Amino acid sequence: MKLNIAKLPGDGIGPEVVDQAVKAVDAICRKFGHEVSYTYAPVGACAIDECGSAYPELTHQTCLESDAVLFGAVGDPRYDNDPTAKVRPEQGLLAMRKQLGLYANLRPVETFKSLIHKSPLKEELVDGADFLCIRELTGGMYFGEKGRTDGGDTAYDTNIYHRYEVERILNLAFEYAMRRRRHLTVVDKANVLESSRLWRQIAQEMAPQYPDVQTDYMFVDNAAMKLITGPKFFDVIVTENTFGDILTDEASCVSGSMGLLASASVGEHTSVFEPIHGSYPQAAGKNIANPLATILSAAMMFEYAFGLMEEGKAIRAAVSASIDSGVVTEDLAGDGKAFSTSEVGDWVAEYIANN
Ligand code: IPM
Ligand code: MN
Secondary structure, X not given: OEEEEXXXXXXXXXXXXXXXXXXXXXXXXXXXXXXXXXXXXXXXXXHHHHHOOOOOHHHHHHHHHXXXXXXXXXXXXXXXXXXXXXXXXXXXXXXXXXXXXXXXXXXXXXXOHHHHHHOOOOHHHHOOOEEEEEEEOOOHHHOOOEEEEHHHOEEEXXXXXXXXXXXXXXXHHHHHHHHOOOEEEEEEOOOOOHHHHHHHHHHHHHHHHOOOOEEXXXXXXHHHHHHHHOHHHOOEEEEOHXXXXXXXXXXXXXXXXXXXXXXEEEXXXXXXXXXXXXXXXXXXXXXXXXXXHHXXXXXXXXXXXHOOHHXXXXXXXXXXXXXXXXXXXXXXXXXXXXXXXXXXXXHHHHHHHHO
């Protein structure tokens, strides 16, 4: 197969971790006989520096013309504490999501046996937890009308959802539930928010079409607690943009490290594969960041964008092997030796080549 991949490393540790994912992709392509090409494009703070926009038109065109996007991270401390900044790196990510129509963000949470002790939660609570968070990604407060009134002293962000936006994400969620353990939890705040009541109404309308799926409804505050007290309860979680942002960071604690969580954003155009951890500027350029989430995002890319399941499995096997062999970066090393970002990447690529 010919794979045309847009490579958007972005800021902070993005370039380092994407480099390691590229090594894994190259190793897979050599092994399985695929032809791969990468087209680099700037996004985030580096794009602002280069061309004044966090998601330049040329980057968008590159994404549209590619079969998949491998994305690192965006963000830069230069902008974080400046509420007056006119352009921000994060706008690049949001613009990309909107313009590519990436309305669904899939964040699987799994546990690795040999890392269970790294979770801040009790071992017996997390051992065997395995769920998929589906976050709506192009609606809600992130994109609703926002602004200031009252001479700047009043600010608002509108949490708005249209029926078609809710229907398409719930559809996807029911379909994923069918392919998994057939248990869907719709997370909302229907006791307070009108937009949540629309979500719940539509979910209740759709549920009878999926009689094999057990559908529950859970308020987001309760879900936040349940993720910590009983994560094994969940199979597929579906929720709106802001709740999903918060709950998926929380959910990452279940697997022991943010450095392990991969994600796929899918929708109307090219899909984007990225780690959930962000740009981690303190570690940028130090060759210490954990590349496994990005490597696992590449596994998702093979599975979701190309339907190449064996290839995805081979990457996952290599990642598990690196964890089991203690070839991990400092965030996971504990008392053992900490390997560098590139050493972990090289080891994973070697493993793919030789197994
Ligand atoms: C994420 C990030 C982004 C978000 C930021 C960087 C805009 O936190 O992908 O979860 O809030 O969606
Ligand atoms: Mn987030």
